[in-house]
Amino acid sequence: MKLNEVVELLDAKVITGADKLDKEVSFGFASDLLSDVLTIDSEYLLLLTGMANLQAIRTAEMAEVSCVAFVRDKKMTPEMIELASENGLVTIESSFSMFHAIAVLHDGGLKPVY
Amino acid sequence: MLFKYEVEGGNFSKAGFASSEIKKILKQINIDAKIIKRIVVALYEGEVNVVAHATRGTVLADIDDKQIYIRIEDEGPGINDINLAMKEGYSTASEKVREMGFGAGMGLPNIKRNTDWLNLTSNVGEGTVLEMKTFF
Numbered sequence: 001m002k003l004n005e006v007v008e009l010l011d012a013k014v015i016t017g018a019d020k021l022d023k024e025v026s027f028g029f030a031s032d033l034l035s036d037v038l039t040i041d042s043e044y045l046l047l048l049t050g051m052a053n054l055q056a057i058r059t060a061e062m063a064e065v066s067c068v069a070f071v072r073d074k075k076m077t078p079e080m081i082e083l084a085s086e087n088g089l090v091t092i093e094s095s096f097s098m099f100h101a102i103a104v105l106h107d108g109g110l111k112p113v114y
Numbered sequence: 115m116l117f118k119y120e121v122e123g124g125n126f127s128k129a130g131f132a133s134s135e136i137k138k139i140l141k142q143i144n145i146d147a148k149i150i151k152r153i154v155v156a157l158y159e160g161e162v163n164v165v166a167h168a169t170r171g172t173v174l175a176d177i178d179d180k181q182i183y184i185r186i187e188d189e190g191p192g193i194n195d196i197n198l199a200m201k202e203g204y205s206t207a208s209e210k211v212r213e214m215g216f217g218a219g220m221g222l223p224n225i226k227r228n229t230d231w232l233n234l235t236s237n238v239g240e241g242t243v244l245e246m247k248t249f250f
Contacts, residue, residue, distance in 0.1 A: 034215030038155050039224055041148075051215045055162075058130035059215070062137070062158045064151050079127065087134075 001025055001110050003067055003090055006046060009104045010069060010094040015076050017067070017090030025066050028110040030102055034059040042113050048101050050074050057083045057091075069094055071101045115139075115178070121164045121171040123190065126214055129165040132173040133158040136184075139177065145250055153182055153248045156228040159221040160186040160244055166211040167191060168241065179250070181230075186244040193236040200226065200234075 004021040007014055014021065029040055030048040037047060037059050047065045049056055052074035060068045061083075067090040070076060076084070076091060084091045094101055106112075117139065119132035137154045145153075157173070164171035168190030176183040193199045200222050207217025226232050231247040 032215060033218055035159075035218045035220035035224070038159060039220065039227075041151070053214060054127050055129060055214055055216070058134070058158065062130070062133055062151070062154045064147070 001105075001108055003046075005108065006067065006069065006105065006110075007092055009108050010071075010092065010096055010101055012069060012092040012094040015091045015093055016081060016084040017088060020088070020090050023066060023090070026111060027113050028102070028105050029113045030098055037063050037065070040113055045113070046105070046110065048098060048105075050098060052076060052080070054079055054083060056080070057087070057089065060084075060089055061087045066090065067092065069101065071096055071098050115176070117173075117175045117177070119173040121161055121168075121173060121186075121188070123165060123167075123169040123171065123188070126165055129161050130158050132161055132175075136175055136182075140182070143177070149248065149250060152228040153184075156225045156246055156248070157184055157186075159225045159228075160184070160246075162216050163221055163242075163244075164188045164190075166207055166216060171241075181247050181249045184246050187241065188243075189241045192238040192240055192242055193234070194238055196234055196236060 025046040026044040027042045028046045032051045050072045073095040133154045140150045168188035171188030174185040202223045203219040205219035211217040229246040233245040236242040
């Protein structure tokens, strides 16, 4: 699934990495526990989280996450936006609940990690 | 090549700085992306541990053509029972640390999974030394 399709399905606002929306993601992982994200070794990964802090961006950087979607209407801080931009990370914000976001992405063909 | 970084206890906004710098260096010397990920995930977990538990720490990384050796040394409470600390799910992290998305007792087991050699020593009331090696 291309990231611009993710944006459309989640009715999301693109915050950083707007030039990379033609990239593909194959897997989705949803967690507010960043420790769990660090155990995932899938590539082409979309992370859904409500954990809107700087460490979510750092975690995405280390875990090679392709795109972070902040759900439940969580907003990124200016520091998060700066770090995500520096790392070339695609970040988006959606007002959907975690469950709603997962449901539409799963219906759209995004696969679970396990 | 030797690199050294300071880690500030309690300051989550800076956790991951050393990992980010090491990642850039490893990319520059063309280390395989999967190996880079193992190294930086382990290092980042280690940095988070210092921020979460200690008052201050240092990260020392020594890179040659075959491996990276990382030594994370901190001043802090130390670890009372290392075997217990290595167990998945065991944690002494504060509520504040848990609110940041960590402190689930996953860090040390994940570090072990992502390194080829690991040595953890600690003196209660003084601090902890975590050494790890990953081969290229």
